[in-house]
Amino acid sequence: MLNAFAAWLLRTPVTAFLENAAWAVPTIQTLHILCIAIVFGGAVFINLRVFGLIERDQSVEMVLGRFLAPMTIAIVVLAVTGALLIASEPNRAMFRVVFWVKMGLVLLALAATWTQRRLILTGSARDGGAATLSVRLIAGLTILLWVGVIFAGRWIGYATGWPGSPS
Amino acid sequence: MSLNDVLTTLQALPLSTAIAESDWLFPAIESVHVIAITLVVGSILVVDLRLIGVAATKRPLAAFTAQFLPITWSAFALAALTGSLMFLAKPVSYVGNVFFLSKLVLLLAAGLNMGAYHLFVERRAHQGQALGATRAFGLSSLTIWIGVVALGRWIGFTI
Numbered sequence: 001m002l003n004a005f006a007a008w009l010l011r012t013p014v015t016a017f018l019e020n021a022a023w024a025v026p027t028i029q030t031l032h033i034l035c036i037a038i039v040f041g042g043a044v045f046i047n048l049r050v051f052g053l054i055e056r057d058q059s060v061e062m063v064l065g066r067f068l069a070p071m072t073i074a075i076v077v078l079a080v081t082g083a084l085l086i087a088s089e090p091n092r093a094m095f096r097v098v099f100w101v102k103m104g105l106v107l108l109a110l111a112a113t114w115t116q117r118r119l120i121l122t123g124s125a126r127d128g129g130a131a132t133l134s135v136r137l138i139a140g141l142t143i144l145l146w147v148g149v150i151f152a153g154r155w156i157g158y159a160t161g162w163p164g165s166p167s
Numbered sequence: 168m169s170l171n172d173v174l175t176t177l178q179a180l181p182l183s184t185a186i187a188e189s190d191w192l193f194p195a196i197e198s199v200h201v202i203a204i205t206l207v208v209g210s211i212l213v214v215d216l217r218l219i220g221v222a223a224t225k226r227p228l229a230a231f232t233a234q235f236l237p238i239t240w241s242a243f244a245l246a247a248l249t250g251s252l253m254f255l256a257k258p259v260s261y262v263g264n265v266f267f268l269s270k271l272v273l274l275l276a277a278g279l280n281m282g283a284y285h286l287f288v289e290r291r292a293h294q295g296q297a298l299g300a301t302r303a304f305g306l307s308s309l310t311i312w313i314g315v316v317a318l319g320r321w322i323g324f325t326i
Contacts, residue, residue, distance in 0.1 A: 026324055030317040033201065034208065037316075041209015044238075054234045066223070147202060154198040158190075 002094055003166055009090035018088035025088050032081040036153075038074035040146050042067035043113065047139040050120075064120050068113075075110070093156050095165030102152035109145035112138055174258040183255040193256055200249040204319070206242035208312055210235045215312075218305025220298070228301075229293040260326050267326070270318040277311045280304060 009015055018024050048054045049063040086093050093099045116138045161167070177183060186192045214232045216222040223231055254261050261267045284292075284304040291297040 026317070026320045029320045030313075033205070033316055033320065034313065036201070037205040037208040037212065040202070040205045041212065044206060044209070045213070045235075048238075054238075057230075150202050150205070151195075151198040154194055154201060158194045 006090040006094060006166060009087055012087065014084070014087045015090060018084065025085070028081045028084050028088070032078060032085065035074040035078045035081065036150065039071050039078065040150065042071040042074075043109075043142055043146055046116075047143055050135055050139045060120055064117060068117065071113075091166040092161070095161040096156055096159045097162060098152050098155045098159045102149055102156065105145055105148045105152060109142060109149060112142045112145055116142060170262070171259070174262055177255060177258045180255065182252075183258070186252060187256040193253065196249050196252050200246060200253065203242045203246035203249060204316065207239055207246055208316060210238040210242065211308060211312055214239070215305040215309040218292075219302050219309070220305075227293075228295075257326065261322075264322060264326055266318050266321040270315060270322065273311055273315050273318060277308065277315065280307050280311060284308075 018028075045054065046064055046067050049056075049058070049060055055063050116135060119132075119135050119138070178187075186196065213222070213235050217224070217226070217228065217231055284301075288297050288300045288304060292301040
């Protein structure tokens with residue numbers, strides 16, 4: 001099924017365009033990295049606030065709200081640019097184990113961020129003014145998950161396809 | 168000793184050959200490099216958007232930027248370290264690569280832009296004056312750093 005999807009992608013005008021314009025893939029990758037800077041940077045800043053290391057003059061809710069909005073837009077752009085990068089070489093990313101590891105880590109990181117948001121906004125994040133242990137644990141976990149996403153993403157460029165993948 | 172001799176000597180260092188010959192060292196260093204760059208660009212974006220007047224406009228400029236600049240500097244140190252290690256793998260190729268040289272020029276421009284802001288604008292900006300100049304420095308910083316990221320990606324395709 002994956003082979004059929006890749007074969008179909010290969011025949012689309014999108015792939016034809018991306019293969020012919022030498023500037024297209026590095027441009028899309030640049031946009032992809034800039035959006036990673038917004039998502040990962042935002043996650044780090046929110047969590048530095050959770051640990052009380054920056055912006056102590058602002059509430060955790062305020063800092064969370066300020067960074068989550070641009071992060072959400074950046075995640076949409078990441079999905080679009082990521083899909084274009086797959087389309088640029090349909091026989092590549094999807095046939096590497098590390099690509100699916102990355103997708104799994106992205107889902108876990110999004111779920112962790114969502115849980116963290118819910119805990120903070122419902123007020124259950126506070127225990128006498130300080131962030132509760134669960135919020136601190138999720139904060140650390142979120143950063144580890146995004147670090148894993150970035151490593152896995154870079155590894156897609158170096159890994160070889162699994163046995164039987166199209167070349 | 169010519170530049171080429173220096174580069175060839177660097178390339179022959181045990182550390183350089185280890186990075187060049189390993190299957191996983193270069194991608195691992197590159198991953199840390201990407202993490203460092205996203206933190207440099209992420210924190211600079213926060214500061215630049217404040218300078219330009221797009222975000223966090225009600226927050227006092229000096230106190231606000233002071234929170235993010237330590238993140239910028241530590242991440243930049245990590246990016247410079249990992250960047251130097253990647254350079255060691257192929258010093259001769261990097262020095263002959265126009266995108267690598269342009270990236271160094273843009274990094275220098277980013278430093279000069281920041282220095283000029285500190286010298287000529289910062290004091291007045293902190294008092295809420297020189298809004299036009301503050302905005303201009305924020306915009307030029309943002310443009311330069313987007314260029315740095317783009318050139319970095321182009322190096323990957325041409326080295």
